[in-house]
Amino acid sequence: MxxxxxxxxxxxxxxxxxxxxxxxxxxxxxxxxxxxxxxxxxxxxxxxxxxxxxxxxxxxxxxxxxxxxxxxxxxxxxxxxxxxxxxxxxxxxxxxxxxxxxxxxxxxxxxxxxxxxxxxxxxxxxxxxxxxVTESFFYAGQTKLASRVSYMPRRGAETARRIALANPQLRLEPIDGLDEDGVAARLAVSSVFIASSEGEAFGLPALEAMASGCIVLSVPVVGGTEFLRDGDNCFYGDVDHLARSAKLLTDPASRERLSRMRNSAVATALRYRPxxxxxxxxxxxxxxxxxxxxxxxxxxxx
Structure with a gap:
């Protein structure tokens, strides 16, 4: 036992x-x-x-x-x-x-x-x-709401607000008080996820968001370098770098690049299926x- x-x-x-x-x-x-x-x-x-x-x-x-x-x-x-x-x-x-x-x-x-x-x-x-990553997080073709930027305010809320302040075109929506199914449903229609909690041991919420087809903006985390690759499957770095990168999210010229990034993010998350x-x-x-x-x-x- x-x-x-x-x-x-x-x-x-x-x-x-x-x-x-x-x-x-x-x-x-x-x-x-x-x-x-x-x-x-x-x-x-x-x-x-x-x-x-x-x-x-x-x-x-x-x-x-x-x-x-x-x-x-x-x-x-x-x-x-x-x-x-x-x-x-x-x-x-x-x-x-x-x-x-x-x-x-x-x-x-x-x-x-x-x-x-x-x-x-x-x-x-x-x-x-x-x-x-729980199976319910994996993207199944839901329509993404272009301006919806989700984040978890329990840790790192100020980081998310700083990124949003530099990018007023984005609409922050907190994920709080939801069970796992509720979080998965929210991420399924979110375009972007800000992983704002610095010092995370691994950064599982960021990986779950990647599985959901979100563009992830992540601050540095201890174990996340295993799956977070700046400019390939996410934007990864300090707050200033993330604030600059967020400007690409609504830039029509970056649409193809962001699409490739979403696909790369989902492909990365597939390595962590149950x-x-x-x-x-x-x-x-x-x-x-x-x-x-x-x-x-x-x-x-x-």
Whole structure:
């Protein structure tokens, strides 16, 4: 059994990735569940992952079962549980250094920069299990509203406003308070997405917007250099560069270039379809023992 411990049911990208991982494991015939502090499941995206309260999940685990986590703040408490730990690396900063330097913790990584970080800091290889874009985000030919520029105000709202101030022809529309299906529907008809949150570990919202056929304007992110290529499939750089690039969005002479950029963005996102990520996870799961693949008992769906 694999228990994936998450800190809450809140709206954080890492939470969704945890549920996606458990869903993928279940599809591969591996018994897995989510463990939250109080047993409440996230409701802002679709998932069939069973959910237990963390205390109950830990009490039901055997010595063979694996305890997976991605938030470094959980490390000390989970280490004290005596369970076999698997760190699912979704971001890199000094907070994870004690985790990745612990030889008793198995390491999985979602993208290239995370794999490079574990080697650089801890001298340890991590297993590539990928990261995915939910199928509902992929562009299906919807009509794009030329002036609609979407962004997520939760982080980086001032950056989006600065770009819009330099480009009054654009109409900013915040994406806030929507579940995953609502976000996908909004991006499907948006022409542009501003990824305005600096310091993102990977930048999954930008990749989801690319899958949706949006022109993405992205500030620098830590892991996003794996898929963000300025002038090819997005505009990538500091705010001044993005503000200048945004002027091309309504320039008739740039129409063909922007069309190529949209196509390149979707092609990039296709490398992150669920089936691709599931294939990587399957290679890791193939090394699990029968006891680790099996259940520890009945749990209710989330």
């Amino acid at each position: 694999i228990v994936y411990a998450v800190p809450s049911e809140g709206i954080f990208g890492g939470i969704k990735v945890a549920y996606q991982t458990v869903d993928a494991l279940l599809s591969l015939g591996v018994s897995a569940c989510i463990a939250t502090p109080d047993g409440r499941a996230s409701q802002w995206f679709r998932s069939s992952a069973p959910v237990l309260a963390r205390a109950e999940a830990l009490s039901r685990m055997s010595d063979d079962d694996l305890l997976m986590f991605s938030l470094p703040h959980d490390y000390v408490d989970l280490k004290a549980s005596g369970r076999r730990l698997v760190f699912h690396c979704q971001g890199t900063n000094p907070l994870i250094d004690p985790v990745i330097c612990d030889p008793d913790v198995e390491l999985l990584a979602c993208w290239r920069q995370a794999r490079e970080y574990t080697v650089e800091i801890a001298g340890r290889e991590s297993t590539d299990v990928g990261i995915q 089936a691709v990520s599931r294939g990587k996870l399957e290679r890791w799961a193939a090394c699990l023992s029968e006891a680790q693949r099996g259940p520890f008992g009945e749990v209710s769906g989330g």
